[in-house]
Amino acid sequence: MANIAGLKVAIWSPQYEHGAAPLVVFSHGYSGINIQSEPLMKAMANAGYLVLAPNHKDAFTNRGNLGKLQAPLSKPGEWSEKAFKNRGEDIKKLLLALQSDPTWKNKVDWSRIALVGHSLGGYTVLALAGAWPSWRMQDPRPRAVLALSPYSHPFNLKGDISGLDLPVMYQTGTTDLGVAPFLKGATGTFAKTSSPAYLVEIAGANHFSWTNLNKQKWKEDLINHYSVSFLNKFVKDDPTAKPEDKLKGVSVLMIK
Numbered sequence: 001m002a003n004i005a006g007l008k009v010a011i012w013s014p015q016y017e018h019g020a021a022p023l024v025v026f027s028h029g030y031s032g033i034n035i036q037s038e039p040l041m042k043a044m045a046n047a048g049y050l051v052l053a054p055n056h057k058d059a060f061t062n063r064g065n066l067g068k069l070q071a072p073l074s075k076p077g078e079w080s081e082k083a084f085k086n087r088g089e090d091i092k093k094l095l096l097a098l099q100s101d102p103t104w105k106n107k108v109d110w111s112r113i114a115l116v117g118h119s120l121g122g123y124t125v126l127a128l129a130g131a132w133p134s135w136r137m138q139d140p141r142p143r144a145v146l147a148l149s150p151y152s153h154p155f156n157l158k159g160d161i162s163g164l165d166l167p168v169m170y171q172t173g174t175t176d177l178g179v180a181p182f183l184k185g186a187t188g189t190f191a192k193t194s195s196p197a198y199l200v201e202i203a204g205a206n207h208f209s210w211t212n213l214n215k216q217k218w219k220e221d222l223i224n225h226y227s228v229s230f231l232n233k234f235v236k237d238d239p240t241a242k243p244e245d246k247l248k249g250v251s252v253l254m255i256k
Contacts, residue, residue, distance in 0.1 A: 004104075005097035007054040007090055008061075010034040012045035022112035022235050023098075025091055026053035029119030029211075033060045036211045037118055037148075043224035047232065049114075050107060054094055056087050058120075073178075076153035081132040083154070087124040088135045091115070095140060114144045114235045116227070118210045119179075122150020122170075129164050131155045142166060144234040146227055148210040149173070152189040153182045161192045167234040169198040169243065171226065173205020174251050190254060196234075198243060200226050201252035222249050 002009050014021050024044050028036050034053035035041075041051045055061060071079045095113075098104040115125035129145045130136040131152075144167045152170075155161040170190055172180040183189045183199060190199040202209065202222055209219050225247065232241035246253040 004052075004054075004101075005093045007094055008034065009055075009094065010041070010053045012041045012051040014045055014048045014050060016048075020107060020109040021048060021050040022114070022231075023108045023110075024049045024051045024114045024116055024231070025094065026051060027087060027091065027115070027117035027121030027124040028053065028056065028059065029121050030058055031060050032118065032121070032211070036060075038212055039214075039220050040116075040210065040224055040227060043228055044116075044231065047228045048236075049231065052094065052098075054090050056090055056124075058084075058087075071154075073151065073153075077157050079154035080158070081127075081134045084120065084124065085135065087120070088128050088132075091124070091128060092137065099140075110140050111143075112235050113140050113142045114146065114231050115142045116146040116148070117150065118148040119207065120151050122147035123152065123154070126150060126152060126155060126161070126164075126168075127159075129166060129168070131159045131161045131164065133160050133163070144168070144231060146230060147171070148223075148227075149176050149179045149207050150183075150189075151179070156182060156187065156189055156192065161189055162194055164194055167196045167198075167230070168193055169200065169226070169230040171200045171202070171210070171223065173202045173207075173209055175204060175206040176209075178207060184252070195256045197256055198226075198230060199252065199254040200250060203249055203251040218249055222247060
C-alpha cells in the first residue's frame with residue numbers, strides 16, 4: 001500500500017520484473033475498496049502487469065462521509081458527465097503523479113496501459129475511455145478497457161459509448177440482474193459499442209462475483225482467464241491470447 005498523489009493505493013507488482021511493465025489501473029465499486037477484487041489483481045500481476053488500485057472518496061473506509069449518491073442508480077437518465085467525475089480525476093491524478101516520479105515513471109511501460117473497473121468502477125473506466133467525452137483520457141491513452149459488471153446504464157441513454165475507439169470487454173453473469181439486461185440486447189451497451197468488443201456472461205455469477213465475496217473457484221478461474229486473455233491480446237499484443245474461446249461455465253460469449 002502506498003500514498004500517491006494523496007490517494008491510498010493498493011499495489012500488486014509482477015512476480016518477475018524485467019524493465020518497465022504494462023500498467024493496469026483498477027477502479028473499485030461504489031462503497032467498495034481498493035483491495036475488493038484481490039484474486040483478479042493477483043492474477044493480473046502474475047501475468048506480468050503492474051496493478052494499482054486507488055481508494056476513491058466513496059470507498060468503504062470513508063463510509064461515514066459517503067452521503068447520498070450524486071445521482072440515483074435507479075434513474076440513469078438523470079446522470080450526466082458531472083456524476084462521480086471526481087473518480088475519473090483520481091485516476092488522472094494518479095497517472096500524472098506516476099509520470100512525474102522518476103522511480104515510478106521507469107517502472108511503467110507507458111505505451112501499454114489498461115483500465116479495469118467493477119460496478120461504478122466500470123462506469124468510471126468507460127467514462128475515461130470516452131463514454132463521457134469530457135472525461136476522455138489522452139495522455140496516456142489506455143490501450144484497452146475491462147468493465148466488470150459495470151453500471152453502464154447512463155451511457156445507453158446519453159454519452160458516447162459508440163465513439164469508444166479502443167477494445168472493450170464487458171463481463172456479467174446470469175444472476176447479475178441489475179446489470180446484465182442493460183448490457184445485452186439490441187439497445188444494450190454491448191450493441192452500441194464499436195468493434196472490437198467482447199461480452200462474457202458467466203453462468204450463475206452475480207454482481208459481487210468479481211469481488212472477494214466470491215467463494216466459487218471455478219467462477220474466479222473464468223473471470224481471471226477472460227480478463228488476462230483480453231489484456232494480453234490488446235495490451236501486450238500476445239498472439240497466443242484467446243479471449244474468443246468459449247469455456248465451460250460461460251453462458252454467453254459475444255464478439256464483434
